[in-house]
Amino acid sequence: MKTYRIAVIAGDGIGQEVIPAGIDVMKIAASQAGFTCDFTQFPWGSEFYLKNGRMLDADAVDQLMKFDAIYLGAIGDPRVADHISARELILPLRQRLRQYVNLRPMRLLPGITSPLAGRAAADIDMVCVRENSEGEYCGIGGRLHAGTPDELAEQTGIFTRRGIERIARYAFTFARTRPRKMLASATKSNALQHAMVMWDEVVGEVAKDFPDIEYRKYHVDALAARMITAPQTLDVIVASNLFGDILTDVGSAISGSLGVGPSGNINPDRTTPSMFEPIHGSAPDIAGKGIANPIAAIWAGAMMLDHFGERAAHDGILKAIEGVIGNAKVRTPDLGGTAKTADMTKAVTAAMVAR
Numbered sequence: 001m002k003t004y005r006i007a008v009i010a011g012d013g014i015g016q017e018v019i020p021a022g023i024d025v026m027k028i029a030a031s032q033a034g035f036t037c038d039f040t041q042f043p044w045g046s047e048f049y050l051k052n053g054r055m056l057d058a059d060a061v062d063q064l065m066k067f068d069a070i071y072l073g074a075i076g077d078p079r080v081a082d083h084i085s086a087r088e089l090i091l092p093l094r095q096r097l098r099q100y101v102n103l104r105p106m107r108l109l110p111g112i113t114s115p116l117a118g119r120a121a122a123d124i125d126m127v128c129v130r131e132n133s134e135g136e137y138c139g140i141g142g143r144l145h146a147g148t149p150d151e152l153a154e155q156t157g158i159f160t161r162r163g164i165e166r167i168a169r170y171a172f173t174f175a176r177t178r179p180r181k182m183l184a185s186a187t188k189s190n191a192l193q194h195a196m197v198m199w200d201e202v203v204g205e206v207a208k209d210f211p212d213i214e215y216r217k218y219h220v221d222a223l224a225a226r227m228i229t230a231p232q233t234l235d236v237i238v239a240s241n242l243f244g245d246i247l248t249d250v251g252s253a254i255s256g257s258l259g260v261g262p263s264g265n266i267n268p269d270r271t272t273p274s275m276f277e278p279i280h281g282s283a284p285d286i287a288g289k290g291i292a293n294p295i296a297a298i299w300a301g302a303m304m305l306d307h308f309g310e311r312a313a314h315d316g317i318l319k320a321i322e323g324v325i326g327n328a329k330v331r332t333p334d335l336g337g338t339a340k341t342a343d344m345t346k347a348v349t350a351a352m353v354a355r
C-alpha cells in the first residue's frame with residue numbers, strides 16, 4: 001500500500017487545535033482511497049523558541065527533506081515578535097525548500113454569506129498563484145544612519161526572468177485544469193517601469209504556449225477593485241509576492257471567514273517537500289477555547305493529498321466540507337454558530353463515512 005510521509009508542525013495557538021482535526025480527516029480519506037499517511041510531529045514554533053532561542057532545529061531543513069510534504073498549523077505568539085516568528089520559520093522554509101508557488105483557493109462555499117451583497121457561491125471561485133520566492137519580499141536592503149534625521153531605508157525587489165517564467169508557466173498550466181480556463185496577471189507596469197514591464201513581457205511570452213487559456217493583464221489596483229465589483233469574471237490570478245499577498249486577503253475577506261481558506265507552498269519540481277497550511281494565524285484571542293474553525297486546516301490537508309496525486313481523496317474531503325457548511329447545522333462561532341472544533345470535525349468525518 002502506498003504510504004506518504006508527512007511532517008507535522010502544528011505550531012502555535014489554534015494550530016495545535018486544528019491540525020489534529022485535519023489529520024483525523026486525512027486518515028479517513030486515505031483509508032477510503034487505499035493509501036496510508038504516516039504523520040511525524042515536530043515541536044517547532046514560538047513555544048520552542050522561548051525554550052531554545054530558535055524557532056526551528058538548526059538542521060530542520062535536512063530533517064524535513066525526508067518527508068513527502070509538510071503540514072503546518074500556525075506560527076505567531078504575542079510573546080515573540082512577528083519578524084522573528086515569520087522570518088525564522090515560515091520564510092526560510094519557503095525559500096530553502098524552493099516552494100516558489102503559493103497556491104490560494106478563494107472560494108465562497110455554498111452556505112456562507114459573503115460580505116459582498118447579492119453574491120452567491122457561483123460568483124466567487126478564484127485561485128491565486130502567488131510568486132513565493134523573490135520579488136518584493138526577497139529581503140534585500142538595509143537602513144542607514146538609524147535613529148538620526150538622515151535615516152534612510154532601502155527595500156529592493158528582485159525579479160528574475162527565470163522566477164517570472166516558472167510562476168507564469170505554473171499558473172497557465174493550472175488554469176488548464178479549471179473549467180473556465182482564464183488567467184489574469186496582476187501588474188503595475190504603468191508605475192513600476194522596470195520590474196513590472198519585464199513581468200508583463202515574460203508572462204506574455206509564456207502565454208503564447210497556452211493559446212487555449214484566455215489571458216488578460218490588469219493593473220493590481222484595478223484587479224483588487226474587480227475582485228469586489230465583478231468577482232465572477234475572475235478565475236486564476238498570477239501575481240508577484242506582494243501583490244499576491246494583498247489580493248489574497250481581499251479574496252479571503254469576500255469568501256466569508258478566515259477559518260475556511262487553505263493554502264499550499266509548492267515546489268512543482270518535487271525535489272523538496274511542499275508545505276500546506278490554513279491561511280489564518282494562531283488566533284491568540286480564541287486559542288485554547290476549542291472553538292477554532294478546523295475547515296481551513298482540513299481543506300489544506302485535502303490540497304496536500306491532491307498534490308500527492310490522490311485526487312479522489314481530495315474530492316471526497318471537499319464534498320464533505322461542502323455538505324457540512326451547506327447544511328448549516330454545525331457552525332463554529334466565526335460562522336455565527338456555537339459548535340466546537342471537535343463538533344465540526346466530527347460532522348466532516350461523519351459526512352465522509354456516510355458517502
Ligand code: ATP
Pocket residue numbers: 014018074075076077258259260279280281282283284285286291292293294296332334
Ligand atoms: P497571528 O499573529 O498568528 O497572525 P492574528 O490574531 O493576528 O494571529 P489570525 O490568527 O489570522 O491573526 O486571526 C484574525 C482573527 O480571525 C482573530 O480574531 C481570530 O480569532 C479569527 N480567526 C482566525 N482563524 C480562525 C479560525 N480557524 N476559526 C475561528 N476564528 C478564526
